[in-house]
Amino acid sequence: MAETSGELPQDWWTTEDVLAFLRSVGAPISRVTWAAYVSRGQAPAADRMFGRSPAWRPAAVREWQASRPRRGSLEA
Numbered sequence: 001m002a003e004t005s006g007e008l009p010q011d012w013w014t015t016e017d018v019l020a021f022l023r024s025v026g027a028p029i030s031r032v033t034w035a036a037y038v039s040r041g042q043a044p045a046a047d048r049m050f051g052r053s054p055a056w057r058p059a060a061v062r063e064w065q066a067s068r069p070r071r072g073s074l075e076a
Contacts, residue, residue: 012048012055021061027068 013021015031022029029037037043038054044064046054 011058012050013058013061014053014055017058018056018061021058022065025065027065 015034018034019029019031022034034043038045044056044060047057047060048055
């Protein structure tokens with residue numbers, strides 16, 4: 001069966017899914033911040049486009065989140 005452009009498979013995350021994941025791990029950011037990170041290469045580029053909507057593989061976002069520097073991580 002062919003995918004329709006309006007149906008996103010469950011193994012892909014939309015921007016909202018990415019933001020919800022980041023909130024769930026205590027690292028909330030805004031949609032604008034996520035878009036800025038992606039455009040500057042500071043976050044993973046979308047793995048695929050569904051219509052005009054970017055989508056990411058969950059593993060790519062989880063790996064990125066795990067490797068992000070933490071605020072206040074510098075020891076005095």
